[in-house]
Structure formats: structure tokens, C-alpha cells
Amino acid sequence: MTTTSPRQRLIEAAEQQFRRFGYRRATVEDVARAADTGKGSFYLHFASKEDAYVAVVEASLERFMVKAEAALHTPAPVPQRLRALVAVTAEHYGDDELLRASLFGEAALVDGAVARRTADIQRARIRELLVEALQAGKLEGSVRETVDVASTSTLLFEVGWAVVRAELDSSSDLPFDVALDTLNDIVGLGLIARAAPEEGASK
Amino acid sequence: MTTTSPRQRLIEAAEQQFRRFGYRRATVEDVARAADTGKGSFYLHFASKEDAYVAVVEASLERFMVKAEAALHTPAPVPQRLRALVAVTAEHYGDDELLRASLFGEAALVDGAVARRTADIQRARIRELLVEALQAGKLEGSVRETVDVASTSTLLFEVGWAVVRAELDSSSDLPFDVALDTLNDIVGLGLIARAAPEEGASK
DNA sequence: TACTGACCAATATTCTAACCTGGTCATGTC
DNA sequence: GACATGACCAGGTTAGAATATTGGTCAGTA
The missing domain is CATH 1.10.357.10 (Tetracycline Repressor, domain 2)
Structure with missing residues (x-):
């Protein structure tokens, strides 16, 4: 479950959240949590x-x-x-x-x-x-x-x-x-x- | 200026108001006033x-x-x-x-x-x-x-x-x-x- | 060096009261 | 009578203050 790269995990988590809640309602924090990482790390991989x-x-x-x-x-x-x-x-x-x-x-x-x-x-x-x-x-x-x-x-x-x-x-x-x-x-x-x-x- | 039919005047007035303010912001009252008639009369000509x-x-x-x-x-x-x-x-x-x-x-x-x-x-x-x-x-x-x-x-x-x-x-x-x-x-x-x-x- | 989460400014949400507007209708006019 | 009107009302909308959330940062940790 933690074998994939952090970025990959983030994209997958983001995809799930965006599909479920839409762009607006999905939060960066939830995405980070779902990717099993900190919010700060999110911004290591994406500018926004x-x-x-x-x-x-x-x-x-x-x-x-x-x-x-x-x-x-x-x-x-x-x-x-x-x-x-x-x-x-x-x-x-x-x-x-x-x-x-x-x-x-x-x-x-x-x-x-x-x-x-x-x-x-x-x-x-x-x-x-x-x-x-x-x-x-x-x-x-x-x-x-x-x-x-x-x-x-x-x-x-x-x-x-x-x-x-x-x-x-x-x-x-x-x-x-x-x-x-x-x-x-x-x-x-x-x-x-x-x-x-x-x-x-x-x- | 009052030679045209009331309905015609209303449509013209409505057109002006709608073009200027958009559908939402244009008010029936203003349309009626601009058509030189009462608001009630508006509803003699249009259902809504x-x-x-x-x-x-x-x-x-x-x-x-x-x-x-x-x-x-x-x-x-x-x-x-x-x-x-x-x-x-x-x-x-x-x-x-x-x-x-x-x-x-x-x-x-x-x-x-x-x-x-x-x-x-x-x-x-x-x-x-x-x-x-x-x-x-x-x-x-x-x-x-x-x-x-x-x-x-x-x-x-x-x-x-x-x-x-x-x-x-x-x-x-x-x-x-x-x-x-x-x-x-x-x-x-x-x-x-x-x-x-x-x-x-x-x- | 790689990561984190507490923190902040900005935005979003909620709540309430005042306000507005679409539509009705009793009344007036011809 | 036929037609026209504007005062009136309920529902919806706005305004704005108070509150909560969130994108993004960064000092600190491992």
C-alpha cells in the first residue's frame, strides 16, 4: 500500500477526491491525508x-x-x-x-x-x-x-x-x-x- | 410616442431593459414604467x-x-x-x-x-x-x-x-x-x- | 535533506434583518 | 361592462456581521 511513489499516491488520492466531491469541495488536506502524507508534502509535488x-x-x-x-x-x-x-x-x-x-x-x-x-x-x-x-x-x-x-x-x-x-x-x-x-x-x-x-x- | 400598441411598447421597453440590465436585474416595474403603463397591464399581455x-x-x-x-x-x-x-x-x-x-x-x-x-x-x-x-x-x-x-x-x-x-x-x-x-x-x-x-x- | 503540521490571510459559509420584486386583485375610469 | 391601474403581500433576495474553512507557507523536526 505504500509501495508506489508519493506523487503517484497523491495523484490517485486527488483523483478519488475530485471525482467524489468535485474540484471545489475536495480539500488539499483530505487529499494529503488520503495519500498518507502531510499537507506540506502535497506542495512539494504540485504548485497548487x-x-x-x-x-x-x-x-x-x-x-x-x-x-x-x-x-x-x-x-x-x-x-x-x-x-x-x-x-x-x-x-x-x-x-x-x-x-x-x-x-x-x-x-x-x-x-x-x-x-x-x-x-x-x-x-x-x-x-x-x-x-x-x-x-x-x-x-x-x-x-x-x-x-x-x-x-x-x-x-x-x-x-x-x-x-x-x-x-x-x-x-x-x-x-x-x-x-x-x-x-x-x-x-x-x-x-x-x-x-x-x-x-x-x-x- | 404613444402611437404603437401597448403590447408593442411593452416589448420594446422590455427589450431595452433586458439588453441594458440582463434578465435578472431588469424589473417588471421598470419595464412597465418605460412602456408608460402600469405594472398590472404588463400581466394583461404576458403571463410572466x-x-x-x-x-x-x-x-x-x-x-x-x-x-x-x-x-x-x-x-x-x-x-x-x-x-x-x-x-x-x-x-x-x-x-x-x-x-x-x-x-x-x-x-x-x-x-x-x-x-x-x-x-x-x-x-x-x-x-x-x-x-x-x-x-x-x-x-x-x-x-x-x-x-x-x-x-x-x-x-x-x-x-x-x-x-x-x-x-x-x-x-x-x-x-x-x-x-x-x-x-x-x-x-x-x-x-x-x-x-x-x-x-x-x-x- | 525530506518531510511535516501549526499557523495565517483570504475566502467561504451561516445567520439575520431589511429590502425588493413578481404577481394578484379590489378599485377606478372610460 | 371592459379595461387599466397601483397598493398590497408572500417569497425570495440582498447585505453585512460573525464564524468557520481552506489554500498555501514556513519554522521546526527527524
């Missing part, structure tokens, strides 16, 4: 309570990233991989209240500046994934060369989350698989009726 | 303060809808019309703090149940626009017959707002016209490299 929270979110996020990367690193064509990513995300975020609250700013667990900070971290990390996937798609030839990776990843990120949110929000009337199909369909083929697949079609 | 707020949002929304419909009802092909819609939206919502706050739940002007209610109204109304545009697109042949109008409108709504938000959020690093181009590009052509424009490409 907020930093500890960020560390917890980052650790949680890392666990999600493993799944997410697995979903993306398959031999399937890129659009199908994106679909898998959305599915995995909905599943994971459905279970992980802490990540969800930190991303959407659900006030029950976090809010204000901390929530914004952790939301940014998640967004950035997940968008990296999309950038990577898009570049891989270009290499393998399944994504058009002309696609602007930076802005496309931003937009993909938003539609992706729209679908995830529709799934997590029980009051939504958009069935998950329909949303997924549509996402794939639009992202894959666009809206335009096939006519002139040659040059210069937009702007 | 909240209903008056909704009426104000609806009136504001209607003014936006005029512009939005104008942007959509042009002879241009549908994707280009959608682009115009996004541009118009960004412009209008950039100026109209009340609509913006009511849609995004910016707490300065509104929050809680009222904000949710007015957000839903706006979402529904704007999504109708998209549904209409998609159907028109199908008729004129510029939108694929196979796209699912209901779910597509939902997703389009989300990307559209992502672009608008990127524009309104000054800290965003995504230039508006790049975002617009990308939106058009993806929605128009999808991501897939042109290869087999025949059958069964998704799912």
Missing part, C-alpha cells in the same frame, strides 16, 4: 490545488488517448477510423464524469477557470489526433490532398463532439448510429451531387 | 416576466431570420448559400449580445432555465432553415438525394456554429475566411479522394 487537478485530468485523458489511438491506428480507411474514434469517445466520456465535466464545464464537478484550462487541454490533445489522422489519410491517399488540415481538424472536432453530445444527452432525438452514418456520409462524400469530379469545385 | 423575455428574444430572432432567409434565398448553389448564411450569422450575432447570450448562456445577460428555453427556440428556428435549404438543394439537384436531412441539418448546425464561434471568439487562431472555405470544401466535397464515385461508399 489547481495544478493537481490538471495533473489528474491529464492522467485520465491519457487513459482515454490509449483507446482513441487504438481506434485510429487500424488498417481501415480513414473515414471509418474517424467513425470508430467517435464511437470510442462517446463510450469513454459517457463513463468518465470527470473528463466530461472538465470538457463541457458541467458545474457539478468543476467550473470557472479550472474547467476552461482542462477543457483546452483535452481539445488540444484530441485535435492532435485528428490532425495526425488527416495527415495519415493524405499519405495513404484516402484523404484529398487539398484539404486544409488545421481548419479541417477543428471542424471535424466540432461535428464529432456534436455526435458524441447527441449520444450522451439522453433527451436528444438523434439516434447514435444515424448520426454516425451521417457524419461518415458527409465527411466522406460531401453534400454535392456527383457531377464533375475534375478540378476546382469550391471557391 | 419569463414569457416577456421569450417574446423579446423571438422578436430579435425574427429580425435575424429575415437576413438569414435572404442569404439562403439566392440563385446561388446551396453550398454557397450556406456559406453566406454562416457569414450573416457571425455578423449578426457579433452585434446582438442578447441573442448571443441567450444562445450560448453567457451569464452576464441570462442564465438558467430561461437561457435554455431561448437557446432551444433559436436552435430549432435556425435548424429549420437548414432543413429547408437541404430540401431545396435536393430539388435543384445540388444536394445528393441520399443525404439524411434531419441528422445532416443537426451536424451542419454544429459546424456552422463552430465557425461562427471561432469568428466571435477573438482569441481563436482560426481565420474566418479559412474556416468558411474549409466548411464549404468539406461539406461540398467531403474528405475522400476522388476514386470510385459509384455505389456504396459509406457504412
Whole structure:
């Protein structure tokens, strides 16, 4: 029980406390006690309570990233991989209240500046994934060369989350698989009726 | 100054007060006074303060809808019309703090149940626009017959707002016209490299 | 050197009393 | 009668003083 490093123990204890009580109500003292150490030691490892929270979110996020990367690193064509990513995300975020609250700013667990900070971290990390996937798609030839990776990843990120949110929000009337199909369909083929697949079609 | 109907005067007065002080701080009494009428009369026209707020949002929304419909009802092909819609939206919502706050739940002007209610109204109304545009697109042949109008409108709504938000959020690093181009590009052509424009490409 | 917990300033909570405001309705006006 | 009004009330909100808690520090211990 005391075999892990103090920092590790602190992160684990902090995670438990934050998950149970939320950012505000969890106290540094309780975290330290739960990690079987003094409050002073807490500050040897983290500059502030907020930093500890960020560390917890980052650790949680890392666990999600493993799944997410697995979903993306398959031999399937890129659009199908994106679909898998959305599915995995909905599943994971459905279970992980802490990540969800930190991303959407659900006030029950976090809010204000901390929530914004952790939301940014998640967004950035997940968008990296999309950038990577898009570049891989270009290499393998399944994504058009002309696609602007930076802005496309931003937009993909938003539609992706729209679908995830529709799934997590029980009051939504958009069935998950329909949303997924549509996402794939639009992202894959666009809206335009096939006519002139040659040059210069937009702007 | 007293030529308009009492209800109209009340809505205008309410709009001024709500815009200036926000939903909570604006008082029914001040609204009535500003409309040059008694507080009791207020309740002849509105069942509650909240209903008056909704009426104000609806009136504001209607003014936006005029512009939005104008942007959509042009002879241009549908994707280009959608682009115009996004541009118009960004412009209008950039100026109209009340609509913006009511849609995004910016707490300065509104929050809680009222904000949710007015957000839903706006979402529904704007999504109708998209549904209409998609159907028109199908008729004129510029939108694929196979796209699912209901779910597509939902997703389009989300990307559209992502672009608008990127524009309104000054800290965003995504230039508006790049975002617009990308939106058009993806929605128009999808991501897939042109290869087999025949059958069964998704799912 | 590595750690700790008593300590402090700042913030949060609780309590109470005064105050305000959404909504009603008896009364007045046309 | 139909319509409009403002005095009135209950419930909720604010203000502010008194109290308790907590993030963060640091002198002291092992």
C-alpha cells in the first residue's frame, strides 16, 4: 500500500477526491491525508490545488488517448477510423464524469477557470489526433490532398463532439448510429451531387 | 410616442431593459414604467416576466431570420448559400449580445432555465432553415438525394456554429475566411479522394 | 535533506434583518 | 361592462456581521 511513489499516491488520492466531491469541495488536506502524507508534502509535488487537478485530468485523458489511438491506428480507411474514434469517445466520456465535466464545464464537478484550462487541454490533445489522422489519410491517399488540415481538424472536432453530445444527452432525438452514418456520409462524400469530379469545385 | 400598441411598447421597453440590465436585474416595474403603463397591464399581455423575455428574444430572432432567409434565398448553389448564411450569422450575432447570450448562456445577460428555453427556440428556428435549404438543394439537384436531412441539418448546425464561434471568439487562431472555405470544401466535397464515385461508399 | 503540521490571510459559509420584486386583485375610469 | 391601474403581500433576495474553512507557507523536526 505504500509501495508506489508519493506523487503517484497523491495523484490517485486527488483523483478519488475530485471525482467524489468535485474540484471545489475536495480539500488539499483530505487529499494529503488520503495519500498518507502531510499537507506540506502535497506542495512539494504540485504548485497548487489547481495544478493537481490538471495533473489528474491529464492522467485520465491519457487513459482515454490509449483507446482513441487504438481506434485510429487500424488498417481501415480513414473515414471509418474517424467513425470508430467517435464511437470510442462517446463510450469513454459517457463513463468518465470527470473528463466530461472538465470538457463541457458541467458545474457539478468543476467550473470557472479550472474547467476552461482542462477543457483546452483535452481539445488540444484530441485535435492532435485528428490532425495526425488527416495527415495519415493524405499519405495513404484516402484523404484529398487539398484539404486544409488545421481548419479541417477543428471542424471535424466540432461535428464529432456534436455526435458524441447527441449520444450522451439522453433527451436528444438523434439516434447514435444515424448520426454516425451521417457524419461518415458527409465527411466522406460531401453534400454535392456527383457531377464533375475534375478540378476546382469550391471557391 | 404613444402611437404603437401597448403590447408593442411593452416589448420594446422590455427589450431595452433586458439588453441594458440582463434578465435578472431588469424589473417588471421598470419595464412597465418605460412602456408608460402600469405594472398590472404588463400581466394583461404576458403571463410572466419569463414569457416577456421569450417574446423579446423571438422578436430579435425574427429580425435575424429575415437576413438569414435572404442569404439562403439566392440563385446561388446551396453550398454557397450556406456559406453566406454562416457569414450573416457571425455578423449578426457579433452585434446582438442578447441573442448571443441567450444562445450560448453567457451569464452576464441570462442564465438558467430561461437561457435554455431561448437557446432551444433559436436552435430549432435556425435548424429549420437548414432543413429547408437541404430540401431545396435536393430539388435543384445540388444536394445528393441520399443525404439524411434531419441528422445532416443537426451536424451542419454544429459546424456552422463552430465557425461562427471561432469568428466571435477573438482569441481563436482560426481565420474566418479559412474556416468558411474549409466548411464549404468539406461539406461540398467531403474528405475522400476522388476514386470510385459509384455505389456504396459509406457504412 | 525530506518531510511535516501549526499557523495565517483570504475566502467561504451561516445567520439575520431589511429590502425588493413578481404577481394578484379590489378599485377606478372610460 | 371592459379595461387599466397601483397598493398590497408572500417569497425570495440582498447585505453585512460573525464564524468557520481552506489554500498555501514556513519554522521546526527527524
